[in-house]
Amino acid sequence: MAVTIKDVAREARVHMSTVSRAFSMPHRLRPETRTRVLEAARRLGYRPSRVARALTTGRTHNIGFIVADISNPFFPPMIKAAEHTARARDYHLFIADASEDPAIETELVDALAKQVDGVVLCGPRIANAKIERLSENIPIALVNRKVTGIPSVTMDVVNGAQTAIGHLLDLGHRKLAYVAGPRQSWTNTQIGRTVTSAADGRAEVTVLGPNTPNENAGLAVAEEIARAGVTAVLAYNDLLAIGLMEGLHSLGVDVPGDVSVIGVDDTVLARLARPRLTTIVVPTADAGTAAVDLLLQYTAEGDDVTTRAAGHVSLPTKLVIRDSTAPPPGAGS
Amino acid sequence: MAVTIKDVAREARVHMSTVSRAFSMPHRLRPETRTRVLEAARRLGYRPSRVARALTTGRTHNIGFIVADISNPFFPPMIKAAEHTARARDYHLFIADASEDPAIETELVDALAKQVDGVVLCGPRIANAKIERLSENIPIALVNRKVTGIPSVTMDVVNGAQTAIGHLLDLGHRKLAYVAGPRQSWTNTQIGRTVTSAADGRAEVTVLGPNTPNENAGLAVAEEIARAGVTAVLAYNDLLAIGLMEGLHSLGVDVPGDVSVIGVDDTVLARLARPRLTTIVVPTADAGTAAVDLLLQYTAEGDDVTTRAAGHVSLPTKLVIRDSTAPPPGAGS
DNA sequence: GACCGCCTGGCAATCGTTTGCGTAATTTTA
DNA sequence: TAAAATTACGCAAACGATTGCCAGGCGGTC
Known part of the structure; x- marks a missing residue:
């Protein structure tokens, strides 16, 4: 039903592997062939299947993003920033809401693990030890939590x-x-x-x-x-x-x-x-951005879990004084 | 690296197809074999690869969820409800933020199309005609928009x-x-x-x-x-x-x-x-739930695009009177 | 006792890509 | 101009599941 790499190959009169290379390693093709393939692809409206690609490469180009509670206004700006930077890197975000429940959070990581390249835990409610265990199966980045060996961004x-x-x-x-x-x-x-x-x-x-x-x-x-x-x-x-x-x-x-x-x-x-x-x-938005960057960098680090270097970022905070604070009752001034 | 169906097959001393069936058509197996397989799977911590499954079945069990602006507090409760009901149906949600931009919105639908079974457009900013065109490639459900032939939930x-x-x-x-x-x-x-x-x-x-x-x-x-x-x-x-x-x-x-x-x-x-x-x-939360249910129902309707019946739901609204309304200045009472 | 049908489970093709390997074809070098 | 080196592209085996088809084993019927 959908147009596949094979259709493009036929249309451009080349082998499918050539079509694949036209996208992933353009320099390896004669310019003439390349444009012919690209042109054919354009004509047919070809879009590579991310699913099939994921199967061979092992990279889904998806990220899991787990928050404690989406309806807490603290999170939306973070999600928004994370989604935008992920997209800029050609990644998509799975959002999940853990409802402030450690058990659900753990279950979510497991469920997502099979279809993402890594997951960001925002304000995790699960114990450090469990996070370490989870991160053996799937790269994890943390927001507002520090665990040695795991990339994290915290707010000061x-x-x-x-x-x-x-x-x-x-x-x-x-x-x-x-x-x-x-x-x-x-x-x-x-x-x-x-x-x-x-x-x-x-x-x-x-x-x-x-x-x-x-x-x-x-x-x-x-x-x-x-x-x-x-x-x-x-x-x-x-x-x-x-x-x-x-x-x-x-x-x-x-x-x-x-x-x-x-x-x-x-x-x-x-x-x-x-x-x-x-x-x-x-700085919630900055945290979102930093988290996905840290995660992506971490997963790119190579496949050997033991050699990866976990980055850390600490973001500054500041006090903004408005109208809910004043001297205590009976204070002189 | 990860445990596959083949590992389980070896462990349970059966063919991989039997392992597959143990999950998808349990009644076709002798109880004895079934438990042996399930037991082996449990022992090995086997989780089927959603990616591989998607490739053969054509169903990713993922839904795209596109909103105009995540940081508009109107959306989070809707996303939350949608995410929870999707998960209850064994689906996951891709969230994307269109930044109130029709072009981005269209691009997002295209980008997501290859890895979801359908997409929910919440408060779409794109024209009806374009929505119709997009929905020829990928099932679409609408929130707060009505297009004939496309499932939708609107708020009255x-x-x-x-x-x-x-x-x-x-x-x-x-x-x-x-x-x-x-x-x-x-x-x-x-x-x-x-x-x-x-x-x-x-x-x-x-x-x-x-x-x-x-x-x-x-x-x-x-x-x-x-x-x-x-x-x-x-x-x-x-x-x-x-x-x-x-x-x-x-x-x-x-x-x-x-x-x-x-x-x-x-x-x-x-x-x-x-x-x-x-x-x-x-009722934003209800809308989120209804939208994913409508979409799922629509996609389950069969593969023939022309025979699918698009459901519609209209949700009631009501006025809540608080302190920002009063008689005009100079009114008698 | 031969035949039929059901139940169980193996075989292998398939989904749409990627990628290592091999080999014509082309260019460079001597 | 022949040998060597390089380039351009085809071939086919993966990736991890699903599923239609088939065969062997079993019990029941006439």
Whole structure:
């Protein structure tokens, strides 16, 4: 039904191998033959079958891209960037949504393994050991996780969290809370550690969580925050922060009058929420691009798993101060 | 390197065809042989190569999913639902972002055609005629577009727009505007028509656009709205509505005091914006699910293109009234 | 006891490419 | 001008599955 390499061969009066070479090794053909073949291909509307090609070459030119939750606005810009750079390299992206579930995530890697050249795990929720095991079967690149020997791009959320805490301390806050994200999230443990160490000796910090990183969880934790008597909170991400702000609002707690709130990610939501959310901006699009480049580079490294060099990229973050942070109630100024 | 059907055959001491049958036609094997094969497969960790299978069967078990812009929050829930239902049917999704560009969209369909069983076009920006032409090569399903002979799911935005206009008329508005979306969008023309016909004889309506459906475009159109002297506007989507609200705000125009604003989609943003946006809620997730089901059903219909029956689904929408709509300035009540 | 039919499972062609090998044809070198 | 080197292209074997066809073995029927 579809036009194959054989049809083109007949049309151009050459052998199929010549047609194949016209595309993959043009320099090996006499210019005359080459144009004749290409012309015939054009005339017939020939497009090589990626499937058949994959079978012989062993490369599908597809990449798996697994995220924890597509509807978390943190991911779309990353997916978009990844998709565009993949396409620029003549690759296509399989997207899969792990629903924040390590078991599904593992299953997805296995399912995808047979039809992709590698997979990008974004904000993986599975354990390092398992990632190492999976990466023996299929090249893996990580976003927001570090595992030795596996290429990864991370966002320097430590620096971001430090300046965020610094900002709160400068404003005069002395009782802080960290509304934690998923236990398995690398970013979460990074931020958690940073908060306590940055505040060490200068402020008291309570950790609430772990929480699923969505608005509802943020809303649910509001009461606890109100009770805890803290004057400022850093949340694992914007979703939690925004849910929290809503919750506090309906409890009659003013943000930032009574409690300051800081998020992480700088999703669209942060600018839109009222009060506009102070948050740590992370370069999601850059991460998407870097991840597929790292992965592609890694897979190109040769077939011997043991000799491949895993690249690492760390992307800077920064704090953007908006309207959800202010001095604590009763502060002088 | 990977374990193939041949390895399993050797391990189970049967011919490869028997291994194949153990999976695809289990009833054709003696129970004893079947379990022996399955057991051997399990022991070796055998996973059939989807690529090889695709080559013989002609079915890749992959679906292309093309959206106009992944970072438009309208799409993620749809993608998520589509991906989940596809996976439940043992299919995987290729996601591609057309960047609101008809040329890219067409190119994507062509590029994907060779490695998917069908493609879903979400809010296509290409012309009907071209869609028909493309669908001769590869099964296509449409979201928010109707082309005879091609399966599609649409959202009944006409009804939604009617009640929206009704709501504005009830409030006493007599000078309305429609902030249009992309010219090629079916939804856009549906809404546009509905607005003028619903207001016919009861209110005056100005149409502004077409506009790229994002916040910036909404922001840009604010001044024009202010000048136009209208008291209420319906925007093509939430993004435009929200951008517009920001723009009006910075122009000192109060929403809803001076101008009422209604959006479409009910994305997360609508609830978050201040004032909270009155909007038409559309069932994006249902659309995603319905689209892949329609497509799968269509492709299963048999190989003869001419006998396939294209299913259609129309999904209901409804107006959710929040804080961005109110009576026009100077209204009695 | 010969014949028939079913059940089981092997054989080999096929899907559309790629690619190592071989050999005419052409060019270079001596 | 003959030998050597190179070039251009054909041949056919893979890649890993699926599937139509066929044959041997078995039990049932008359």
